[in-house]
Amino acid sequence: MICFSTDWSHSASRSRFLLSANSYSDVWRAVLPRISDTAVKPRIIVENARKTFKLRHTHSLKETFIALIRKKTTTSTFDALHDVTLSISPGESVALLGLNGSGKSTLLKLISGVLQPDGGKVLTRGRVAGLIEVGAGFHPDLSGRENVYLNAAILGMGKDEIDARFDDIVEFSEISEFIDTEVKHYSSGMFLRLAFSVAIHTEVDILLVDEVLSVGDEPFQRKCLARIRELHDQGKTLVVVSHDLNMVSDLCERGVLLNKGRVVFDGDSHSAVELMRR
Ligand SMILES: Nc1ncnc2c1ncn2[C@@H]1O[C@H](COP(=O)(O)OP(=O)(O)OP(=O)(O)O)[C@@H](O)[C@H]1O
Numbered sequence: 001m002i003c004f005s006t007d008w009s010h011s012a013s014r015s016r017f018l019l020s021a022n023s024y025s026d027v028w029r030a031v032l033p034r035i036s037d038t039a040v041k042p043r044i045i046v047e048n049a050r051k052t053f054k055l056r057h058t059h060s061l062k063e064t065f066i067a068l069i070r071k072k073t074t075t076s077t078f079d080a081l082h083d084v085t086l087s088i089s090p091g092e093s094v095a096l097l098g099l100n101g102s103g104k105s106t107l108l109k110l111i112s113g114v115l116q117p118d119g120g121k122v123l124t125r126g127r128v129a130g131l132i133e134v135g136a137g138f139h140p141d142l143s144g145r146e147n148v149y150l151n152a153a154i155l156g157m158g159k160d161e162i163d164a165r166f167d168d169i170v171e172f173s174e175i176s177e178f179i180d181t182e183v184k185h186y187s188s189g190m191f192l193r194l195a196f197s198v199a200i201h202t203e204v205d206i207l208l209v210d211e212v213l214s215v216g217d218e219p220f221q222r223k224c225l226a227r228i229r230e231l232h233d234q235g236k237t238l239v240v241v242s243h244d245l246n247m248v249s250d251l252c253e254r255g256v257l258l259n260k261g262r263v264v265f266d267g268d269s270h271s272a273v274e275l276m277r278r
C-alpha cells in the first residue's frame with residue numbers, strides 16, 4: 001500500500017483537514033509542552049494512542065440470533081494498542097519490533113493515517129509514504145503504467161513530474177516487460193517492485209515500511225535496502241517493521257519493542273533486538 005499525507009496532519013482527521021505549519025504550532029504546544037520552539041520538531045508524535053478492535057464470537061446469522069435470544073454476548077473488544085507514546089525526530093530510523101500480534105502493523109497504520117486511533121493522538125509532519133501491505137493501493141484492473149500514475153499522483157506528484165520520472169521508476173522496478181499488463185496478474189514481488197519504486201522516486205519526508213520487502217527476491221531486497229539507506233543519509237525519517245532482526249538492527253539506530261500492544265522498550269536498536277531475542 002502506498003499512502004501519504006502532506007503538511008502537518010492529524011491522523012484522526014487527516015482526510016478532513018491538514019493543518020498549516022502555523023496552526024499546527026498551537027496544537028504542537030498543547031501536545032508536547034516540553035518541546036521548546038527552538039528544539040527540533042519531531043516528524044511523528046504518537047501520544048497515548050489506543051486502538052480497539054471488535055471481535056465477533058458468532059459465525060452466522062443463526063448463531064447470532066440464538067446468542068441474542070440467550071442473552072449471550074456476540075462481540076467483545078480487544079485493545080491492539082494501549083497507551084502508546086512515541087516521538088520520532090527528523091532523520092531518525094526506527095525499527096518497530098515485537099512478536100506476531102504485538103501491534104506493529106497497527107501502529108504503522110495509525111502513523112500512515114490508514115487507521116485512526118480510538119484514543120490519544122497521532123500527528124505527522126511532512127509527506128508520508130507507507131509500504132504497508134503488498135498490492136494494496138493498486139487498482140487491479142489498471143495496468144502497471146496506469147497504477148504508477150495513480151500512486152505517484154496520490155503521493156503528490158504532478159503529471160509532468162511523473163512523466164519525467166516514469167522511466168526511472170520502471171527501470172528501478174525491473175518489470176518494464178509487464179508495465180502494460182493489468183496488475184491483477186502481478187506476483188507479490190512485482191507489486192512490491194512497483195510500489196517501492198514509486199515511493200522512492202517521490203519527495204517523501206517519512207517512509208514507513210512494513211515487512212513488504214520479504215516478498216522481494218534477494219537481489220531486489222538488497223537494492224531496496226541500499227536505497228533505504230540512501231534516503232536515511234539524505235535525512236528522511238524511517239520507520240521499519242521486520243522480523244529480520246539483523247537487518248533492522250543494522251539499518252535502524254533506534255528500536256521500539258512492543259509487547260501485547262504496549263511499548264516495553266524504546267532505545268538503541270541493538271539493545272531492543274537483544275531483548276527481543278531473550
Ligand atoms: N482489523 C482488525 N480487526 C480485529 N483485530 C485486528 C485487526 N487488525 C489487527 N487486529 C489484531 O490486533 C493485534 C495486532 O495486530 P498487528 O497486525 O498490529 O500485529 P503485528 O505486530 O503486526 O503482527 P505480525 O508480526 O504478525 O505482523 C492482533 O491480535 C490482530 O489480530
Ligand SMILES: [Mg+2]
Binds near residue numbers: 105106210211
Ligand atoms: Mg504486522
